[in-house]
Amino acid sequence: MFNKISKFIEHKGISRYRFWQDTQLGRDTAYRLCNDPFYIPTGNVLDKICSTYKIQPGEILGWYDESETSELTAESSQEIQLKQNKKQKEDIDNEKEKSKLIAINAVFSEPKAS
Numbered sequence: 001m002f003n004k005i006s007k008f009i010e011h012k013g014i015s016r017y018r019f020w021q022d023t024q025l026g027r028d029t030a031y032r033l034c035n036d037p038f039y040i041p042t043g044n045v046l047d048k049i050c051s052t053y054k055i056q057p058g059e060i061l062g063w064y065d066e067s068e069t070s071e072l073t074a075e076s077s078q079e080i081q082l083k084q085n086k087k088q089k090e091d092i093d094n095e096k097e098k099s100k101l102i103a104i105n106a107v108f109s110e111p112k113a114s
Protein backbone atom coordinates (compact mmCIF):
# COMPACT_ATOMS: atom_id res chain seq x y z
CA MET A 1 0.00 0.00 0.00
CA PHE A 2 0.96 3.64 -0.37
CA ASN A 3 -0.62 7.01 0.34
CA LYS A 4 -1.53 9.51 -2.38
CA ILE A 5 -1.87 12.50 -0.07
CA SER A 6 0.80 14.53 -1.83
CA LYS A 7 -0.99 14.20 -5.16
CA PHE A 8 -4.36 14.80 -3.48
CA ILE A 9 -3.33 18.11 -1.90
CA GLU A 10 -1.48 19.20 -5.04
CA HIS A 11 -4.61 18.54 -7.12
CA LYS A 12 -6.72 20.50 -4.61
CA GLY A 13 -4.21 23.37 -4.48
CA ILE A 14 -3.66 22.85 -0.76
CA SER A 15 -0.24 23.45 0.79
CA ARG A 16 1.21 20.98 3.24
CA TYR A 17 0.85 23.65 5.92
CA ARG A 18 -2.85 24.08 5.08
CA PHE A 19 -3.30 20.28 5.11
CA TRP A 20 -1.78 20.20 8.60
CA GLN A 21 -3.99 23.05 9.81
CA ASP A 22 -7.18 21.72 8.19
CA THR A 23 -6.83 18.19 9.54
CA GLN A 24 -5.50 19.18 12.97
CA LEU A 25 -3.09 16.25 12.83
CA GLY A 26 0.24 16.38 14.58
CA ARG A 27 2.68 18.42 12.52
CA ASP A 28 5.16 15.55 12.07
CA THR A 29 2.38 13.18 11.02
CA ALA A 30 0.89 15.62 8.51
CA TYR A 31 4.22 16.45 6.89
CA ARG A 32 5.36 12.82 6.85
CA LEU A 33 2.15 11.81 5.10
CA CYS A 34 2.83 14.47 2.47
CA ASN A 35 6.50 13.56 2.05
CA ASP A 36 6.54 9.77 2.36
CA PRO A 37 4.14 7.79 0.16
CA PHE A 38 5.00 4.60 2.05
CA TYR A 39 3.81 6.04 5.37
CA ILE A 40 0.31 4.62 5.89
CA PRO A 41 -2.02 6.56 8.18
CA THR A 42 -3.64 4.86 11.17
CA GLY A 43 -7.39 4.48 11.26
CA ASN A 44 -7.85 7.61 13.40
CA VAL A 45 -5.63 9.70 11.13
CA LEU A 46 -7.40 8.39 8.03
CA ASP A 47 -10.75 9.24 9.61
CA LYS A 48 -9.62 12.82 10.36
CA ILE A 49 -8.44 13.34 6.78
CA CYS A 50 -11.56 11.82 5.22
CA SER A 51 -13.95 13.72 7.47
CA THR A 52 -12.07 17.00 6.92
CA TYR A 53 -12.21 16.79 3.14
CA LYS A 54 -15.38 14.64 2.86
CA ILE A 55 -13.63 11.96 0.82
CA GLN A 56 -13.40 8.17 0.71
CA PRO A 57 -10.15 6.50 1.86
CA GLY A 58 -9.51 5.24 -1.66
CA GLU A 59 -8.87 8.81 -2.79
CA ILE A 60 -5.73 8.97 -0.65
CA LEU A 61 -4.65 5.32 -0.43
CA GLY A 62 -3.49 2.99 -3.14
CA TRP A 63 -2.30 -0.56 -3.60
CA TYR A 64 0.37 -1.76 -5.96
CA ASP A 65 1.54 -5.15 -7.12
CA GLU A 66 4.90 -6.17 -5.59
CA SER A 67 6.39 -6.35 -9.10
CA GLU A 68 5.74 -2.59 -9.47
CA THR A 69 7.64 -1.70 -6.29
CA SER A 70 10.93 -0.69 -7.94
CA GLU A 71 9.12 1.61 -10.40
CA LEU A 72 7.10 3.22 -7.61
CA THR A 73 10.20 3.57 -5.41
CA ALA A 74 12.21 5.31 -8.13
CA GLU A 75 9.38 7.74 -8.85
CA SER A 76 8.74 8.30 -5.17
CA SER A 77 12.41 8.99 -4.39
CA GLN A 78 12.47 11.79 -6.95
CA GLU A 79 9.15 13.18 -5.70
CA ILE A 80 10.30 12.99 -2.09
CA GLN A 81 13.49 14.94 -2.89
CA LEU A 82 11.54 17.62 -4.77
CA LYS A 83 9.04 17.88 -1.93
CA GLN A 84 11.78 18.10 0.69
CA ASN A 85 13.36 20.96 -1.26
CA LYS A 86 9.97 22.68 -1.51
CA LYS A 87 9.37 22.17 2.21
CA GLN A 88 12.73 23.73 3.06
CA LYS A 89 11.83 26.77 0.96
CA GLU A 90 8.39 27.00 2.60
CA ASP A 91 9.98 26.75 6.05
CA ILE A 92 12.42 29.55 5.19
CA ASP A 93 9.58 31.70 3.82
CA ASN A 94 7.50 31.04 6.96
CA GLU A 95 10.43 32.03 9.19
CA LYS A 96 10.97 35.24 7.20
CA GLU A 97 7.26 36.10 7.53
CA LYS A 98 7.36 35.37 11.25
CA SER A 99 10.42 37.63 11.67
CA LYS A 100 8.64 40.45 9.83
CA LEU A 101 5.59 40.14 12.07
CA ILE A 102 7.75 40.18 15.20
CA ALA A 103 9.54 43.31 13.98
CA ILE A 104 6.26 45.06 13.18
CA ASN A 105 4.83 44.09 16.54
CA ALA A 106 7.92 45.45 18.31
CA VAL A 107 7.56 48.81 16.56
CA PHE A 108 3.91 49.17 17.52
CA SER A 109 4.32 47.95 21.08
CA GLU A 110 7.08 50.41 22.06
CA PRO A 111 5.84 53.20 24.33
CA LYS A 112 5.60 56.59 22.63
CA ALA A 113 7.60 59.51 24.05
CA SER A 114 5.42 62.38 25.26
